Amino acid sequence: MSDARDTSRAVLGTEALSRHFAGLVAVREVSISLQQGELHAVIGPNGAGKTTLVNMLSGEIRPTAGRIELEGRQVAGEPAWRMTRLGVGRSFQRTNIFASLSVLENARLAAQAVGRVRRNASGRPWCEVELVDRALAALDRVGLSEVAPRIAGTLSHGEQRQLEIAMALAGEPKVLLLDEPLAGMGPEESQRMTALLAGLTRKHAVLLIEHDMDCVFAVADWMTVMAEGAVIAEGRPDAIRANTAVQDAYLGGHV
Amino acid sequence: MPAPTRSSILLEGRKLDTYYGQSHVLRGISIAIRSGETIGLMGRNGMGKTTLIRTLVGLVRARRGQVLFEGQDVSSTPAFAIAQRGIAYVPEGRGIFASLSVAENLAIGERAAAGAQWTQERVLHLFPRLAQRLTHRGNQLSGGEQQMLAIGRALLTNPRLLILDEATEGLAPIIRDEIWKIVRLIRDTGIATLIVDKTVASVTEIADRIVIIVKGEVVFEGTPPELKVQPELMHRHLGV
Numbered sequence: 251m252s253d254a255r256d257t258s259r260a261v262l263g264t265e266a267l268s269r270h271f272a273g274l275v276a277v278r279e280v281s282i283s284l285q286q287g288e289l290h291a292v293i294g295p296n297g298a299g300k301t302t303l304v305n306m307l308s309g310e311i312r313p314t315a316g317r318i319e320l321e322g323r324q325v326a327g328e329p330a331w332r333m334t335r336l337g338v339g340r341s342f343q344r345t346n347i348f349a350s351l352s353v354l355e356n357a358r359l360a361a362q363a364v365g366r367v368r369r370n371a372s373g374r375p376w377c378e379v380e381l382v383d384r385a386l387a388a389l390d391r392v393g394l395s396e397v398a399p400r401i402a403g404t405l406s407h408g409e410q411r412q413l414e415i416a417m418a419l420a421g422e423p424k425v426l427l428l429d430e431p432l433a434g435m436g437p438e439e440s441q442r443m444t445a446l447l448a449g450l451t452r453k454h455a456v457l458l459i460e461h462d463m464d465c466v467f468a469v470a471d472w473m474t475v476m477a478e479g480a481v482i483a484e485g486r487p488d489a490i491r492a493n494t495a496v497q498d499a500y501l502g503g504h505v
Numbered sequence: 506m507p508a509p510t511r512s513s514i515l516l517e518g519r520k521l522d523t524y525y526g527q528s529h530v531l532r533g534i535s536i537a538i539r540s541g542e543t544i545g546l547m548g549r550n551g552m553g554k555t556t557l558i559r560t561l562v563g564l565v566r567a568r569r570g571q572v573l574f575e576g577q578d579v580s581s582t583p584a585f586a587i588a589q590r591g592i593a594y595v596p597e598g599r600g601i602f603a604s605l606s607v608a609e610n611l612a613i614g615e616r617a618a619a620g621a622q623w624t625q626e627r628v629l630h631l632f633p634r635l636a637q638r639l640t641h642r643g644n645q646l647s648g649g650e651q652q653m654l655a656i657g658r659a660l661l662t663n664p665r666l667l668i669l670d671e672a673t674e675g676l677a678p679i680i681r682d683e684i685w686k687i688v689r690l691i692r693d694t695g696i697a698t699l700i701v702d703k704t705v706a707s708v709t710e711i712a713d714r715i716v717i718i719v720k721g722e723v724v725f726e727g728t729p730p731e732l733k734v735q736p737e738l739m740h741r742h743l744g745v
Contacts (some may be wrong), residue, residue: 274645295677297647343675407550433675436549436703438744461677502679 259286261455262425267316269302276302278479284455291458291466294476295500300459304427308340309333339423341414343430349403356402357385360417388420408439426454432462513539521570523560530556532721543698545712553721554701562594563587593659597671599651603644607635614658621663628657649680666697705745717742
């Protein structure tokens with residue numbers, strides 16, 4: 251793969267994006283872009299500002315300064331529900347599902363919550379059957395179709411993480427923001443999730459925060475490395491792996 | 506490594522059956538941890554590792570079976586009283602006080618005793634990052650620093666047994682290495698440690714004995730070399 255990056259298919263981008271918390275600069279003038287069909291991994295030490303960046307992109311928190319563009323439209327400061335309807339889906343570091351509802355109900359609620367599509371391609375309103383179809387399609391993509399009737403709280407940890415991604419997919423997002431989807435997973439679950447992530451870029455631009463370097467280097471097309479709120483490196487995985495500043499700040503012996 | 510002798514056993518669970526409501530989580534499980542020993546407790550998610558720990562430290566009561574500390578039955582002893590006997594538990598998720606400063610978090614753990622091995626000075630020497638952030642609140646720390654604070658606070662209770670549940674989860678690779686290095690240093694001071702962690706290579710490198718549990722039952726107990734010669738068992742129960 252060439253070191254040059256095709257940036258003509260930018261879906262989501264930031265320009266000098268910053269966020270301050272009282273005296274602390276959590277994110278400092280970060281400029282990145284997500285391309286259609288690309289998995290863009292953001293790595294960095296704990297406290298580097300990665301989750302704060304995702305929280306701004308998903309509308310959870312407002313930036314202190316800078317721009318966020320979604321398909322050319324300025325969206326910085328839009329609330330989370332609006333970002334969801336504009337096509338930004340996300341998962342969280344800690345699993346966020348409705349534990350007492352069935353797997354299917356979780357995915358169906360996520361499909362319904364987007365609410366952006368009120369009519370189908372024929373101009374008819376979406377009905378329950380179509381919401382269920384979308385939910386089932388999302389469950390199928392993450393490999394949870396067979397457990398659709400089960401109560402979500404009874405799933406294994408790995409399956410709950412897969413369900414959370416299915417809930418993001420059920421909203422048919424243009425952009426997927428995934429915050430440590432492998433957290434707490436055992437080796438087999440991690441391998442299954444890595445395979446799932448590799449297949450997501452067919453339909454979505456994906457931003458991935460993850461500490462599992464086996465996964466990141468297996469699936470990333472492009473990487474951004476953050477430390478102390480700022481971008482310290484970006485490039486293709488091989489270049490990042492060879493970058494001594496990144497090794498010192500983050501990778502250590504894991505190269 | 507020989508089996509633990511009765512006299513050297515620090516903490517023991519005998520035929521423990523623990524339930525959450527109707528859910529039968531631990532099924533007649535027995536485990537013994539002796540003074541100065543490092544045990545790696547392993548198994549897939551949902552197999553009962555954290556429930557076993559919570560049962561041993563008194564946070565969950567077994568419906569059947571016994572927990573003994575130095576041979577004394579502590580099955581009905583409150584968790585705080587078990588902790589005071591010399592067990593420190595660093596739970597998954599760290600459990601630090603988010604609104605208190607690093608210094609305050611450490612002070613809460615400190616158990617002053619004449620000739621105590623672990624003092625705040627020694628803990629800050631072990632974790633120089635914490636020394637730089639003494640006035641910062643818990644929620645202003647990075648994940649790695651929070652983990653260091655949780656371990657440091659546990660050490661200040663001067664435990665004879667330190668229990669670490671997923672201490673390296675969610676940490677950057679370089680910080681994980683640092684945590685493992687610190688765990689080795691702690692082990693070398695003679696404190697017994699019970700470690701739950703998914704990093705099989707690191708656990709088998711540091712532990713004297715490995716215990717693998719599946720659905721609330723022990724399916725393997727032995728030394729790391731004894732485990733490593735059973736790749737089929739490792740694949741079946743640990744997924745590696």
